[in-house]
Amino acid sequence: MITSVLVANRGEIACRVFRTCRDLGIRTVAVHSDPDADALHVREADLAVRLPGATPAETYLRADLVVKAALDAGADAVHPGYGFLSENAAFARAVTDAGLAWIGPPPEAIEAMASKTRAKELMGIAPLGEVTGADLPVLVKAAAGGGGRGMRVVRELADLEDELVAARAEARSAFGDGEVFVEPYVEGGRHVEVQVLADTHGTVWLLGTRDCSLQRRHQKVIEEAPAPGLDPDVLAAVAASAERAVRATGYVGAGTVEFLVAGGTAHFLEMNTRLQVEHPVTEAVFGIDLVALQVRVADGERLEPEPPAPRGHAVEARLYAEDPAAAFAPQTGTLHRLAVPPTVRLDTGCTNGDTIGVHYDAMLAKVVAYAPTRAAAVRTLAGALERAEVHGPVTNRDLLVRSLRHPEFTGARMDTGFYERHLADLTAPDEDPYAPLAAALARAATGRSRFGGFRNVPSAPQVRRYRTEPVGTEHEVRYRHTRDGLAADDAAVRVVHASPTRVVLEVGGVQRKFTVGAYGDQVYVNGTALTALPRFTDPSEQRAPGSLLAPMPGTVVRIADGIAEGARVEAGQTLLWLEAMKMEHKITAPSAGTLTALPVRTGRQVEVGALLAVVTD
Template sequence: MLTKLLVANRGEIAVRVLRACAEQGIESVAVHTAPDAGAMHVRLADEAVPVADYLDRDALLDAALRFGADAVHPGYGFLAEDAAFARAVGAAGLVFVGPPAEAVAAMGDKVVARELASAAGVPVLPAVTTSDPEAVRALGAEHGWPVLIKAAHGGGGRGMRLARGQAEVGTALTAATAEARSAFGDGTVYAERYLAGPRHVEVQVLADAHGTVAVLGDRDCSVQRRHQKLVEEAPAPDLADGMRAAMAAAACRLAGAVGYRGAGTVEFLVEGDSFYFLEMNTRIQVEHPVTELVFGVDLVHEQLRIAAGARLGPLPSLPRGHAVECRIVAEDPSNGFLPVAGQVRELTVPWAPGIRFDTGYEPGDTVPPQYDGLIAKLVAWGPSRSAALHRARTALAAVVVTGVPTTAPAAAAVLAHPGFTSGPVTTGWFEDVVAPTLAEEPEPAGAAREAGGAWIAGRFHRVPQQPRPGVEPGRLRDPAPQRGARSGPGRGRAAPRTAGTGDGRLISSAMQGVVSGIEVAVGERVTAGRIVARVEAMKLENPVHAATEGVVEAVCVRLGQAVAAGEILLVLAAATVDGTAS
């Protein structure tokens, strides 16, 4: 049995694990960086220790050993899928609450994961595991266009480009390789057939150290923006019984093939009556609560039991009812889902039957700009899908968050949309259908507008705001953002406006963050709407577009540089007829 656990994470998932420890009588140790010194997970832990960086393996292991922990739980994100960390935890004589390092490494390399899935009889999309342009062109010629170029060691849409035909292969390969190298330290990419309108369905597995692998149903996670999930539900609606059983069997085979242990998720793309392996997440998932509510199983408790050597006991074979989860993230849906840091001044939650609210924040806590902006997850259960959706809509309308804008209005728009309530949607549905309407929400009139504020669950709440560069004080938001052109596998989403001078020659960052990409060089001619730089904030990378045509006169920042909202990134000069600067 585990006696003391170090939680190598922060925010909502750290709070979730700490509470599970308290329920099982396990002492807990939290770690925190300077921005998180007063965070909720620090207040809840039995002990807490500061670290300079959540990614510092040595510091985390030193903290675990100094405080007498016998196990480490990585949560999700950060080092949760880092094979080197899992290996180091074991080498230090500690228990890693997760799968063996070998399974983490195998599933973390998408090329290797595809090969193992195929060997286990799991359907995979046609692909080539080479960056040779001619091989990619041959793939497209044989199986059809478009072809998707993907980073072998990435996720979240990073290092991903779409080639719609032979002429785009070279550019797509170059861009995907560069972004993969910048984001993940490895420029390895591969290409596979692209599905234009798939669903994203995943299967929850549990495996113990004694060879038992079990499935706890499936989830639909197709409502996404920027390849990040927004609304999830279990079980996946409108799946044929035969396909549901086949996906469960495929997930079991793959978990068994890699010697899996603990909680894991096998993700699939579903198109028509076919499904294809996407990836395996070797950790607890953000959306695990919907599975817990329909199966009555605490997955974090099971993780801790399995890590302590226990065998899996009898588990339910069928779900009961339906559950839906809405992620409440510190982002501004009316401005291209830009991440926003700040203090959560008010957090009001409706307590009602069938409602669960997982959070890592309390009123007065600050959402720091350095990390993921997930504030909470509102989860609703009902005896049927329609009942669960009704409960979720009612509860979400009563949630109040002030101090920062959140994705609650976006989730409310999803739950109310007939396209969602009538059945399953595809991964591009939200960005094609719902996201454009969020930027067009009418502003409140009169005193409410003058006071400033934010839309929370479909209602306007007054919130004092810092004026944005180039925006008159008191306005709720900029005018409707310019629609972004389709780029890569993403859909036509609202692109953040470029702040700067009136003629668009000064290109500045719309948010505080870190420069994660510079897409142009001095002397290069750019067209209006082209992505010229990328700024990462709270784990989301946001493109910066040129507002006008011109020639790059100066690049004012470097990769990895921290920038403030409104800080100048590039300067454009007007272009002459021959393309040179005037």
């Protein structure tokens, strides 16, 4: 019987497993890198073991260190979570060879399905041969991984070699395996998957479908169960194919079989031999705990002949520390506050005050809504996200809200090209015109601002300037201290209430409420981030025109061939690649011109805002 579980992972999945284990009376063990020493999953566990180092390759991808940690802590089982070593057959064997229980499928099943190339062979799908122009577009994919890492769409044959190199590097960094392959890219398809669960006694549960079509960088953003509006023939086809994959591999435990549905046909993509990030929507619809079932199966228990009947609808949104308007660039910094209404489920590996760094995935949390109908679940999730307090790095929260309310999504007409078509509109600025005023009034009320006190004689209004982040729009706020308290320098606005955390303004006879959080020079008003601007600009902070600055902390992993100071470059030409949060980001020339400065070299680590290059006309 399993009595102590080590989770070979971090973040929200580790916290998720620990919560279930506590409910089951099972002791928990965390492993952690040096940056994660005080992370939430470490605090949640009963015991913790350090993995010396910072990068995934030094820590969470070291199978030998993880197995040793389990033995040192007295664990009798290992749960792999997802990502890192979760689909690594050698790791599964190392766990069982050490006399530990493996809460996952047999290594042979992982070998059969964890490599996307071998999985396609097993399912009778011939590999794509040498790529020609007639094959385009194609998709480059990592054979050993998932989560969109190591994946590239190639539309021009001339770009294929560069994208293969980039995909191999990204896959090696994320999964410790640089193998990639190429397959045809199907335009306009829906990403549909089937959750499976099998025990050691031959029982197989098919736990319905999920739709995961809303993706950026081929990584899922919004998922739901069941997949809406599928043709009965498609439903029958994906169910039959999923069961065939399970039985052909002797699969045990939880897994997911994924398809691309287009033109009424379901194309097999892969089988993920692990728990998926989006598993909570299936749990909500079937009323089950998949982690608890994983533990029961690993303990040799028999599943009921049939799973519970599904009811209702569930939708999940992934909250990322990233800027959708800047090509989804990952963001770093302090997460001051994360809170959502109690109407939704929050799965997170972060807590207030945590530092969001560069070494790991940018996901902060998963927010899940369940309701009797799809429309109700979507409405609940959008409303909860809109009311959420997310104070810290820039996130995709506003994009999620707008996506959930887009007519293509509400009408269940989405496909994997959703963001390619709509990203510009979904990220267009839509600022609350009163947020900057509320921020200034709230800061004045706290006494943390350098404002003058009340005077008996008329005086000029106090003036503060703010910049809305990440849009960059600047606002000038004017107000006065009066014998009745703070007053806006605008007759149309009346201050009803002002405190350090709450401001109420009356505008045109309508009272508007604002929640406020102030952290140094940053103020968050109803989720809008504002930075207080100094009265004067420091000349040392001025940059030459054409300067390219690092959008996030990271490592320069490649400089394009032929790129050196004095070289002529074209607009949009890639100059170098910056790696952060296990993904590569291209730094491109903003315009045609001459590269007059290139102060970085391959392997150099840079901070956000560091000068990478200068291109002048």
